[in-house]
Amino acid sequence: MAQTIYDKVWNAHIVEQLGEDTLLYIDRHLIHEVTTPQAFAGLNENNRKVRRPDLTFGTMDHSISTRSLALDACGPQNKLQLQTLADNCAAHNIQLYPVGHKNQGIVHVIGPQLGLIHPGMTVVCGDSHTATHGAFGALAFGIGTSQVEHVLATQTLKQSKAKSMKIEVAGKLPIGVTAKDIILAIIGKIGHAGATGYVIEYCGEAISELSMEQRMTICNMSIEAGAKAGLISPDQKTIDYLKEKDFAPSKEHWDDAVSYWQSLTTDSDAIFDTVVTLQAKDIQPQITWGTNPGQVIGINQAIPSPDDFDDPIEKESAVKALKYMGLEAGQTWDNVKVSHVFIGSCTNSRIEDLRAAAKVAASGKVKSHITAIVVPGSVAVKEQAEKEALDVIFKAAGFEWRLPGCSMCLGMNDDVLQPGDRCASTSNRNFEGRQGRGSRTHLVSPEMAVAAALTGSFADSRQFGE
Ligand SMILES: CC(C)[C@H](C(=O)O)[C@@H](O)C(=O)O
Numbered sequence: 371m372a373q374t375i376y377d378k379v380w381n382a383h384i385v386e387q388l389g390e391d392t393l394l395y396i397d398r399h400l401i402h403e404v405t406t407p408q409a410f411a412g413l414n415e416n417n418r419k420v421r422r423p424d425l426t427f428g429t430m431d432h433s434i435s436t437r438s439l440a441l442d443a444c445g446p447q448n449k450l451q452l453q454t455l456a457d458n459c460a461a462h463n464i465q466l467y468p469v470g471h472k473n474q475g476i477v478h479v480i481g482p483q484l485g486l487i488h489p490g491m492t493v494v495c496g497d498s499h500t501a502t503h504g505a506f507g508a509l510a511f512g513i514g515t516s517q518v519e520h521v522l523a524t525q526t527l528k529q530s531k532a533k534s535m536k537i538e539v540a541g542k543l544p545i546g547v548t549a550k551d552i553i554l555a556i557i558g559k560i561g562h563a564g565a566t567g568y569v570i571e572y573c574g575e576a577i578s579e580l581s582m583e584q585r586m587t588i589c590n591m592s593i594e595a596g597a598k599a600g601l602i603s604p605d606q607k608t609i610d611y612l613k614e615k616d617f618a619p620s621k622e623h624w625d626d627a628v629s630y631w632q633s634l635t636t637d638s639d640a641i642f643d644t645v646v647t648l649q650a651k652d653i654q655p656q657i658t659w660g661t662n663p664g665q666v667i668g669i670n671q672a673i674p675s676p677d678d679f680d681d682p683i684e685k686e687s688a689v690k691a692l693k694y695m696g697l698e699a700g701q702t703w704d705n706v707k708v709s710h711v712f713i714g715s716c717t718n719s720r721i722e723d724l725r726a727a728a729k730v731a732a733s734g735k736v737k738s739h740i741t742a743i744v745v746p747g748s749v750a751v752k753e754q755a756e757k758e759a760l761d762v763i764f765k766a767a768g769f770e771w772r773l774p775g776c777s778m779c780l781g782m783n784d785d786v787l788q789p790g791d792r793c794a795s796t797s798n799r800n801f802e803g804r805q806g807r808g809s810r811t812h813l814v815s816p817e818m819a820v821a822a823a824l825t826g827s828f829a830d831s832r833q834f835g836e
């Protein structure tokens with residue numbers, strides 16, 4: 371029978387069928403400080419060992435300071451969480467990249483960067499944005515803390531198979547429109563729960579033309595459409611990206627690995643449960659106006675009115691969102707003043723994101739009432755950016771240049787917004803209070819975030835640079 375890439379990866383990892391569920395083998399387990407303490411405590415209480423410490427990799431990212439390398443820089447609670455991860459990794463012989471290590475960074479940035487993620491792998495992490503790694507044609511998804519314990523103990527996980535959704539982005543993107551705009555437009559079309567119960571495969575010319583880092587931005591936000599995972603079939607770009615990465619297959623296994631990877635495409639006659647198509651040419655730079663990522667419009671569109679929605683739930687949610695966001699129906703984006711700009715997160719903190727942001731930043735100055743920070747996704751990204759003097763451009767424009775971590779994406783450290791603050795953010799979640807109680811988040815691309823910093827309100831980034 372014709373198979374999708376999802377079917378192929380799934381079938382290659384079946385350990386045992388358990389009634390409706392399937393026990394899957396897990397190839398990579400990524401861990402961070404927030405979702406592991408109880409998992410390790412469970413193991414330790416039962417005197418169990420980690421089954422495959424060599425397939426498990428840890429980093430510190432959520433609870434760390436972006437101003438200091440000291441573990442206690444954000445208080446004793448955060449320090450305890452970080453120290454617990456360090457102790458657990460040491461006790462179980464797990465490779466950890468702690469603060470100060472050259473490989474440290476946001477878990478979903480360092481995995482790909484180190485070459486840990488290969489096409490066809492199953493990848494899990496106690497973190498909902500694990501779908502990022504689907505950009506490599508891996509089946510990657512977030513798991514809960516009790517599942518983290520199960521994977522640590524057995525290197526397997528019980529799962530039920532999701533439905534399949536094909537999202538095709540046909541044709542070429544307009545100049546100056548980014549991967550972030552594609553994924554926001556997709557979520558705008560299908561809704562923030564539109565892919566619940568599905569694994570998405572992204573395809574089409576606009577997706578094939580994206581770089582690996584841009585594909586990560588797309589897959590990263592699959593969860594924001596409700597999907598279990600999102601993936602993209604590997605191609606020559608995937609192979610080139612992995613070549614010579616630290617954890618790429620060794621020279622003697624490389625050719626075999628590549629020929630296996632090349633088999634990981636969806637058969638032309640495979641059937642999806644749902645198919646969605648977008649025309650790339652219709653996508654404009656996107657901004658969220660509401661409190662879920664599906665409440666999104668183009669820069670040239672005015673803030674919608676609740677009356678624009680036929681569905682009573684959507685209507686009510688628009689009323690609530692406009693109130694929380696302090697926006698009026700019909701308002702245009704040039705009238706929406708921002709107080710903060712955050713460039714970072716596992717969605718948009720890679721070197722290509724910073725290059726794109728710096729290009730816009732070079733053409734102006736951050737408005738004086740705005741606090742604007744750039745938080746690279748990893749030490750390696752930071753070092754590369756500094757090598758290219760991007761930090762110099764950002765600082766000259768009035769941005770703060772910080773240490774890597776999750777930072778203001780969710781404010782588990784001290785990068786927290788105050789009630790009423792309005793932030794143009796390159797992250798992936800705009801829930802009420804996500805960046806601090808009472809704060810207002812607008813999700814945008816790196817280019818659009820910088821354009822907001824330079825104008826003081828929202829503006830089309832395509833008018834800058836070039
Ligand atoms: C802290 C962690 C459990 C959480 C997640 O799973 O997504 C975080 O990364 C987030 O983005 O909200």
Ligand code: SF4
Nearest residue numbers: 499715716776779780
């Ligand atoms: S950067 Fe944000 S979304 Fe990504 S793992 Fe960290 S907190 Fe979660």
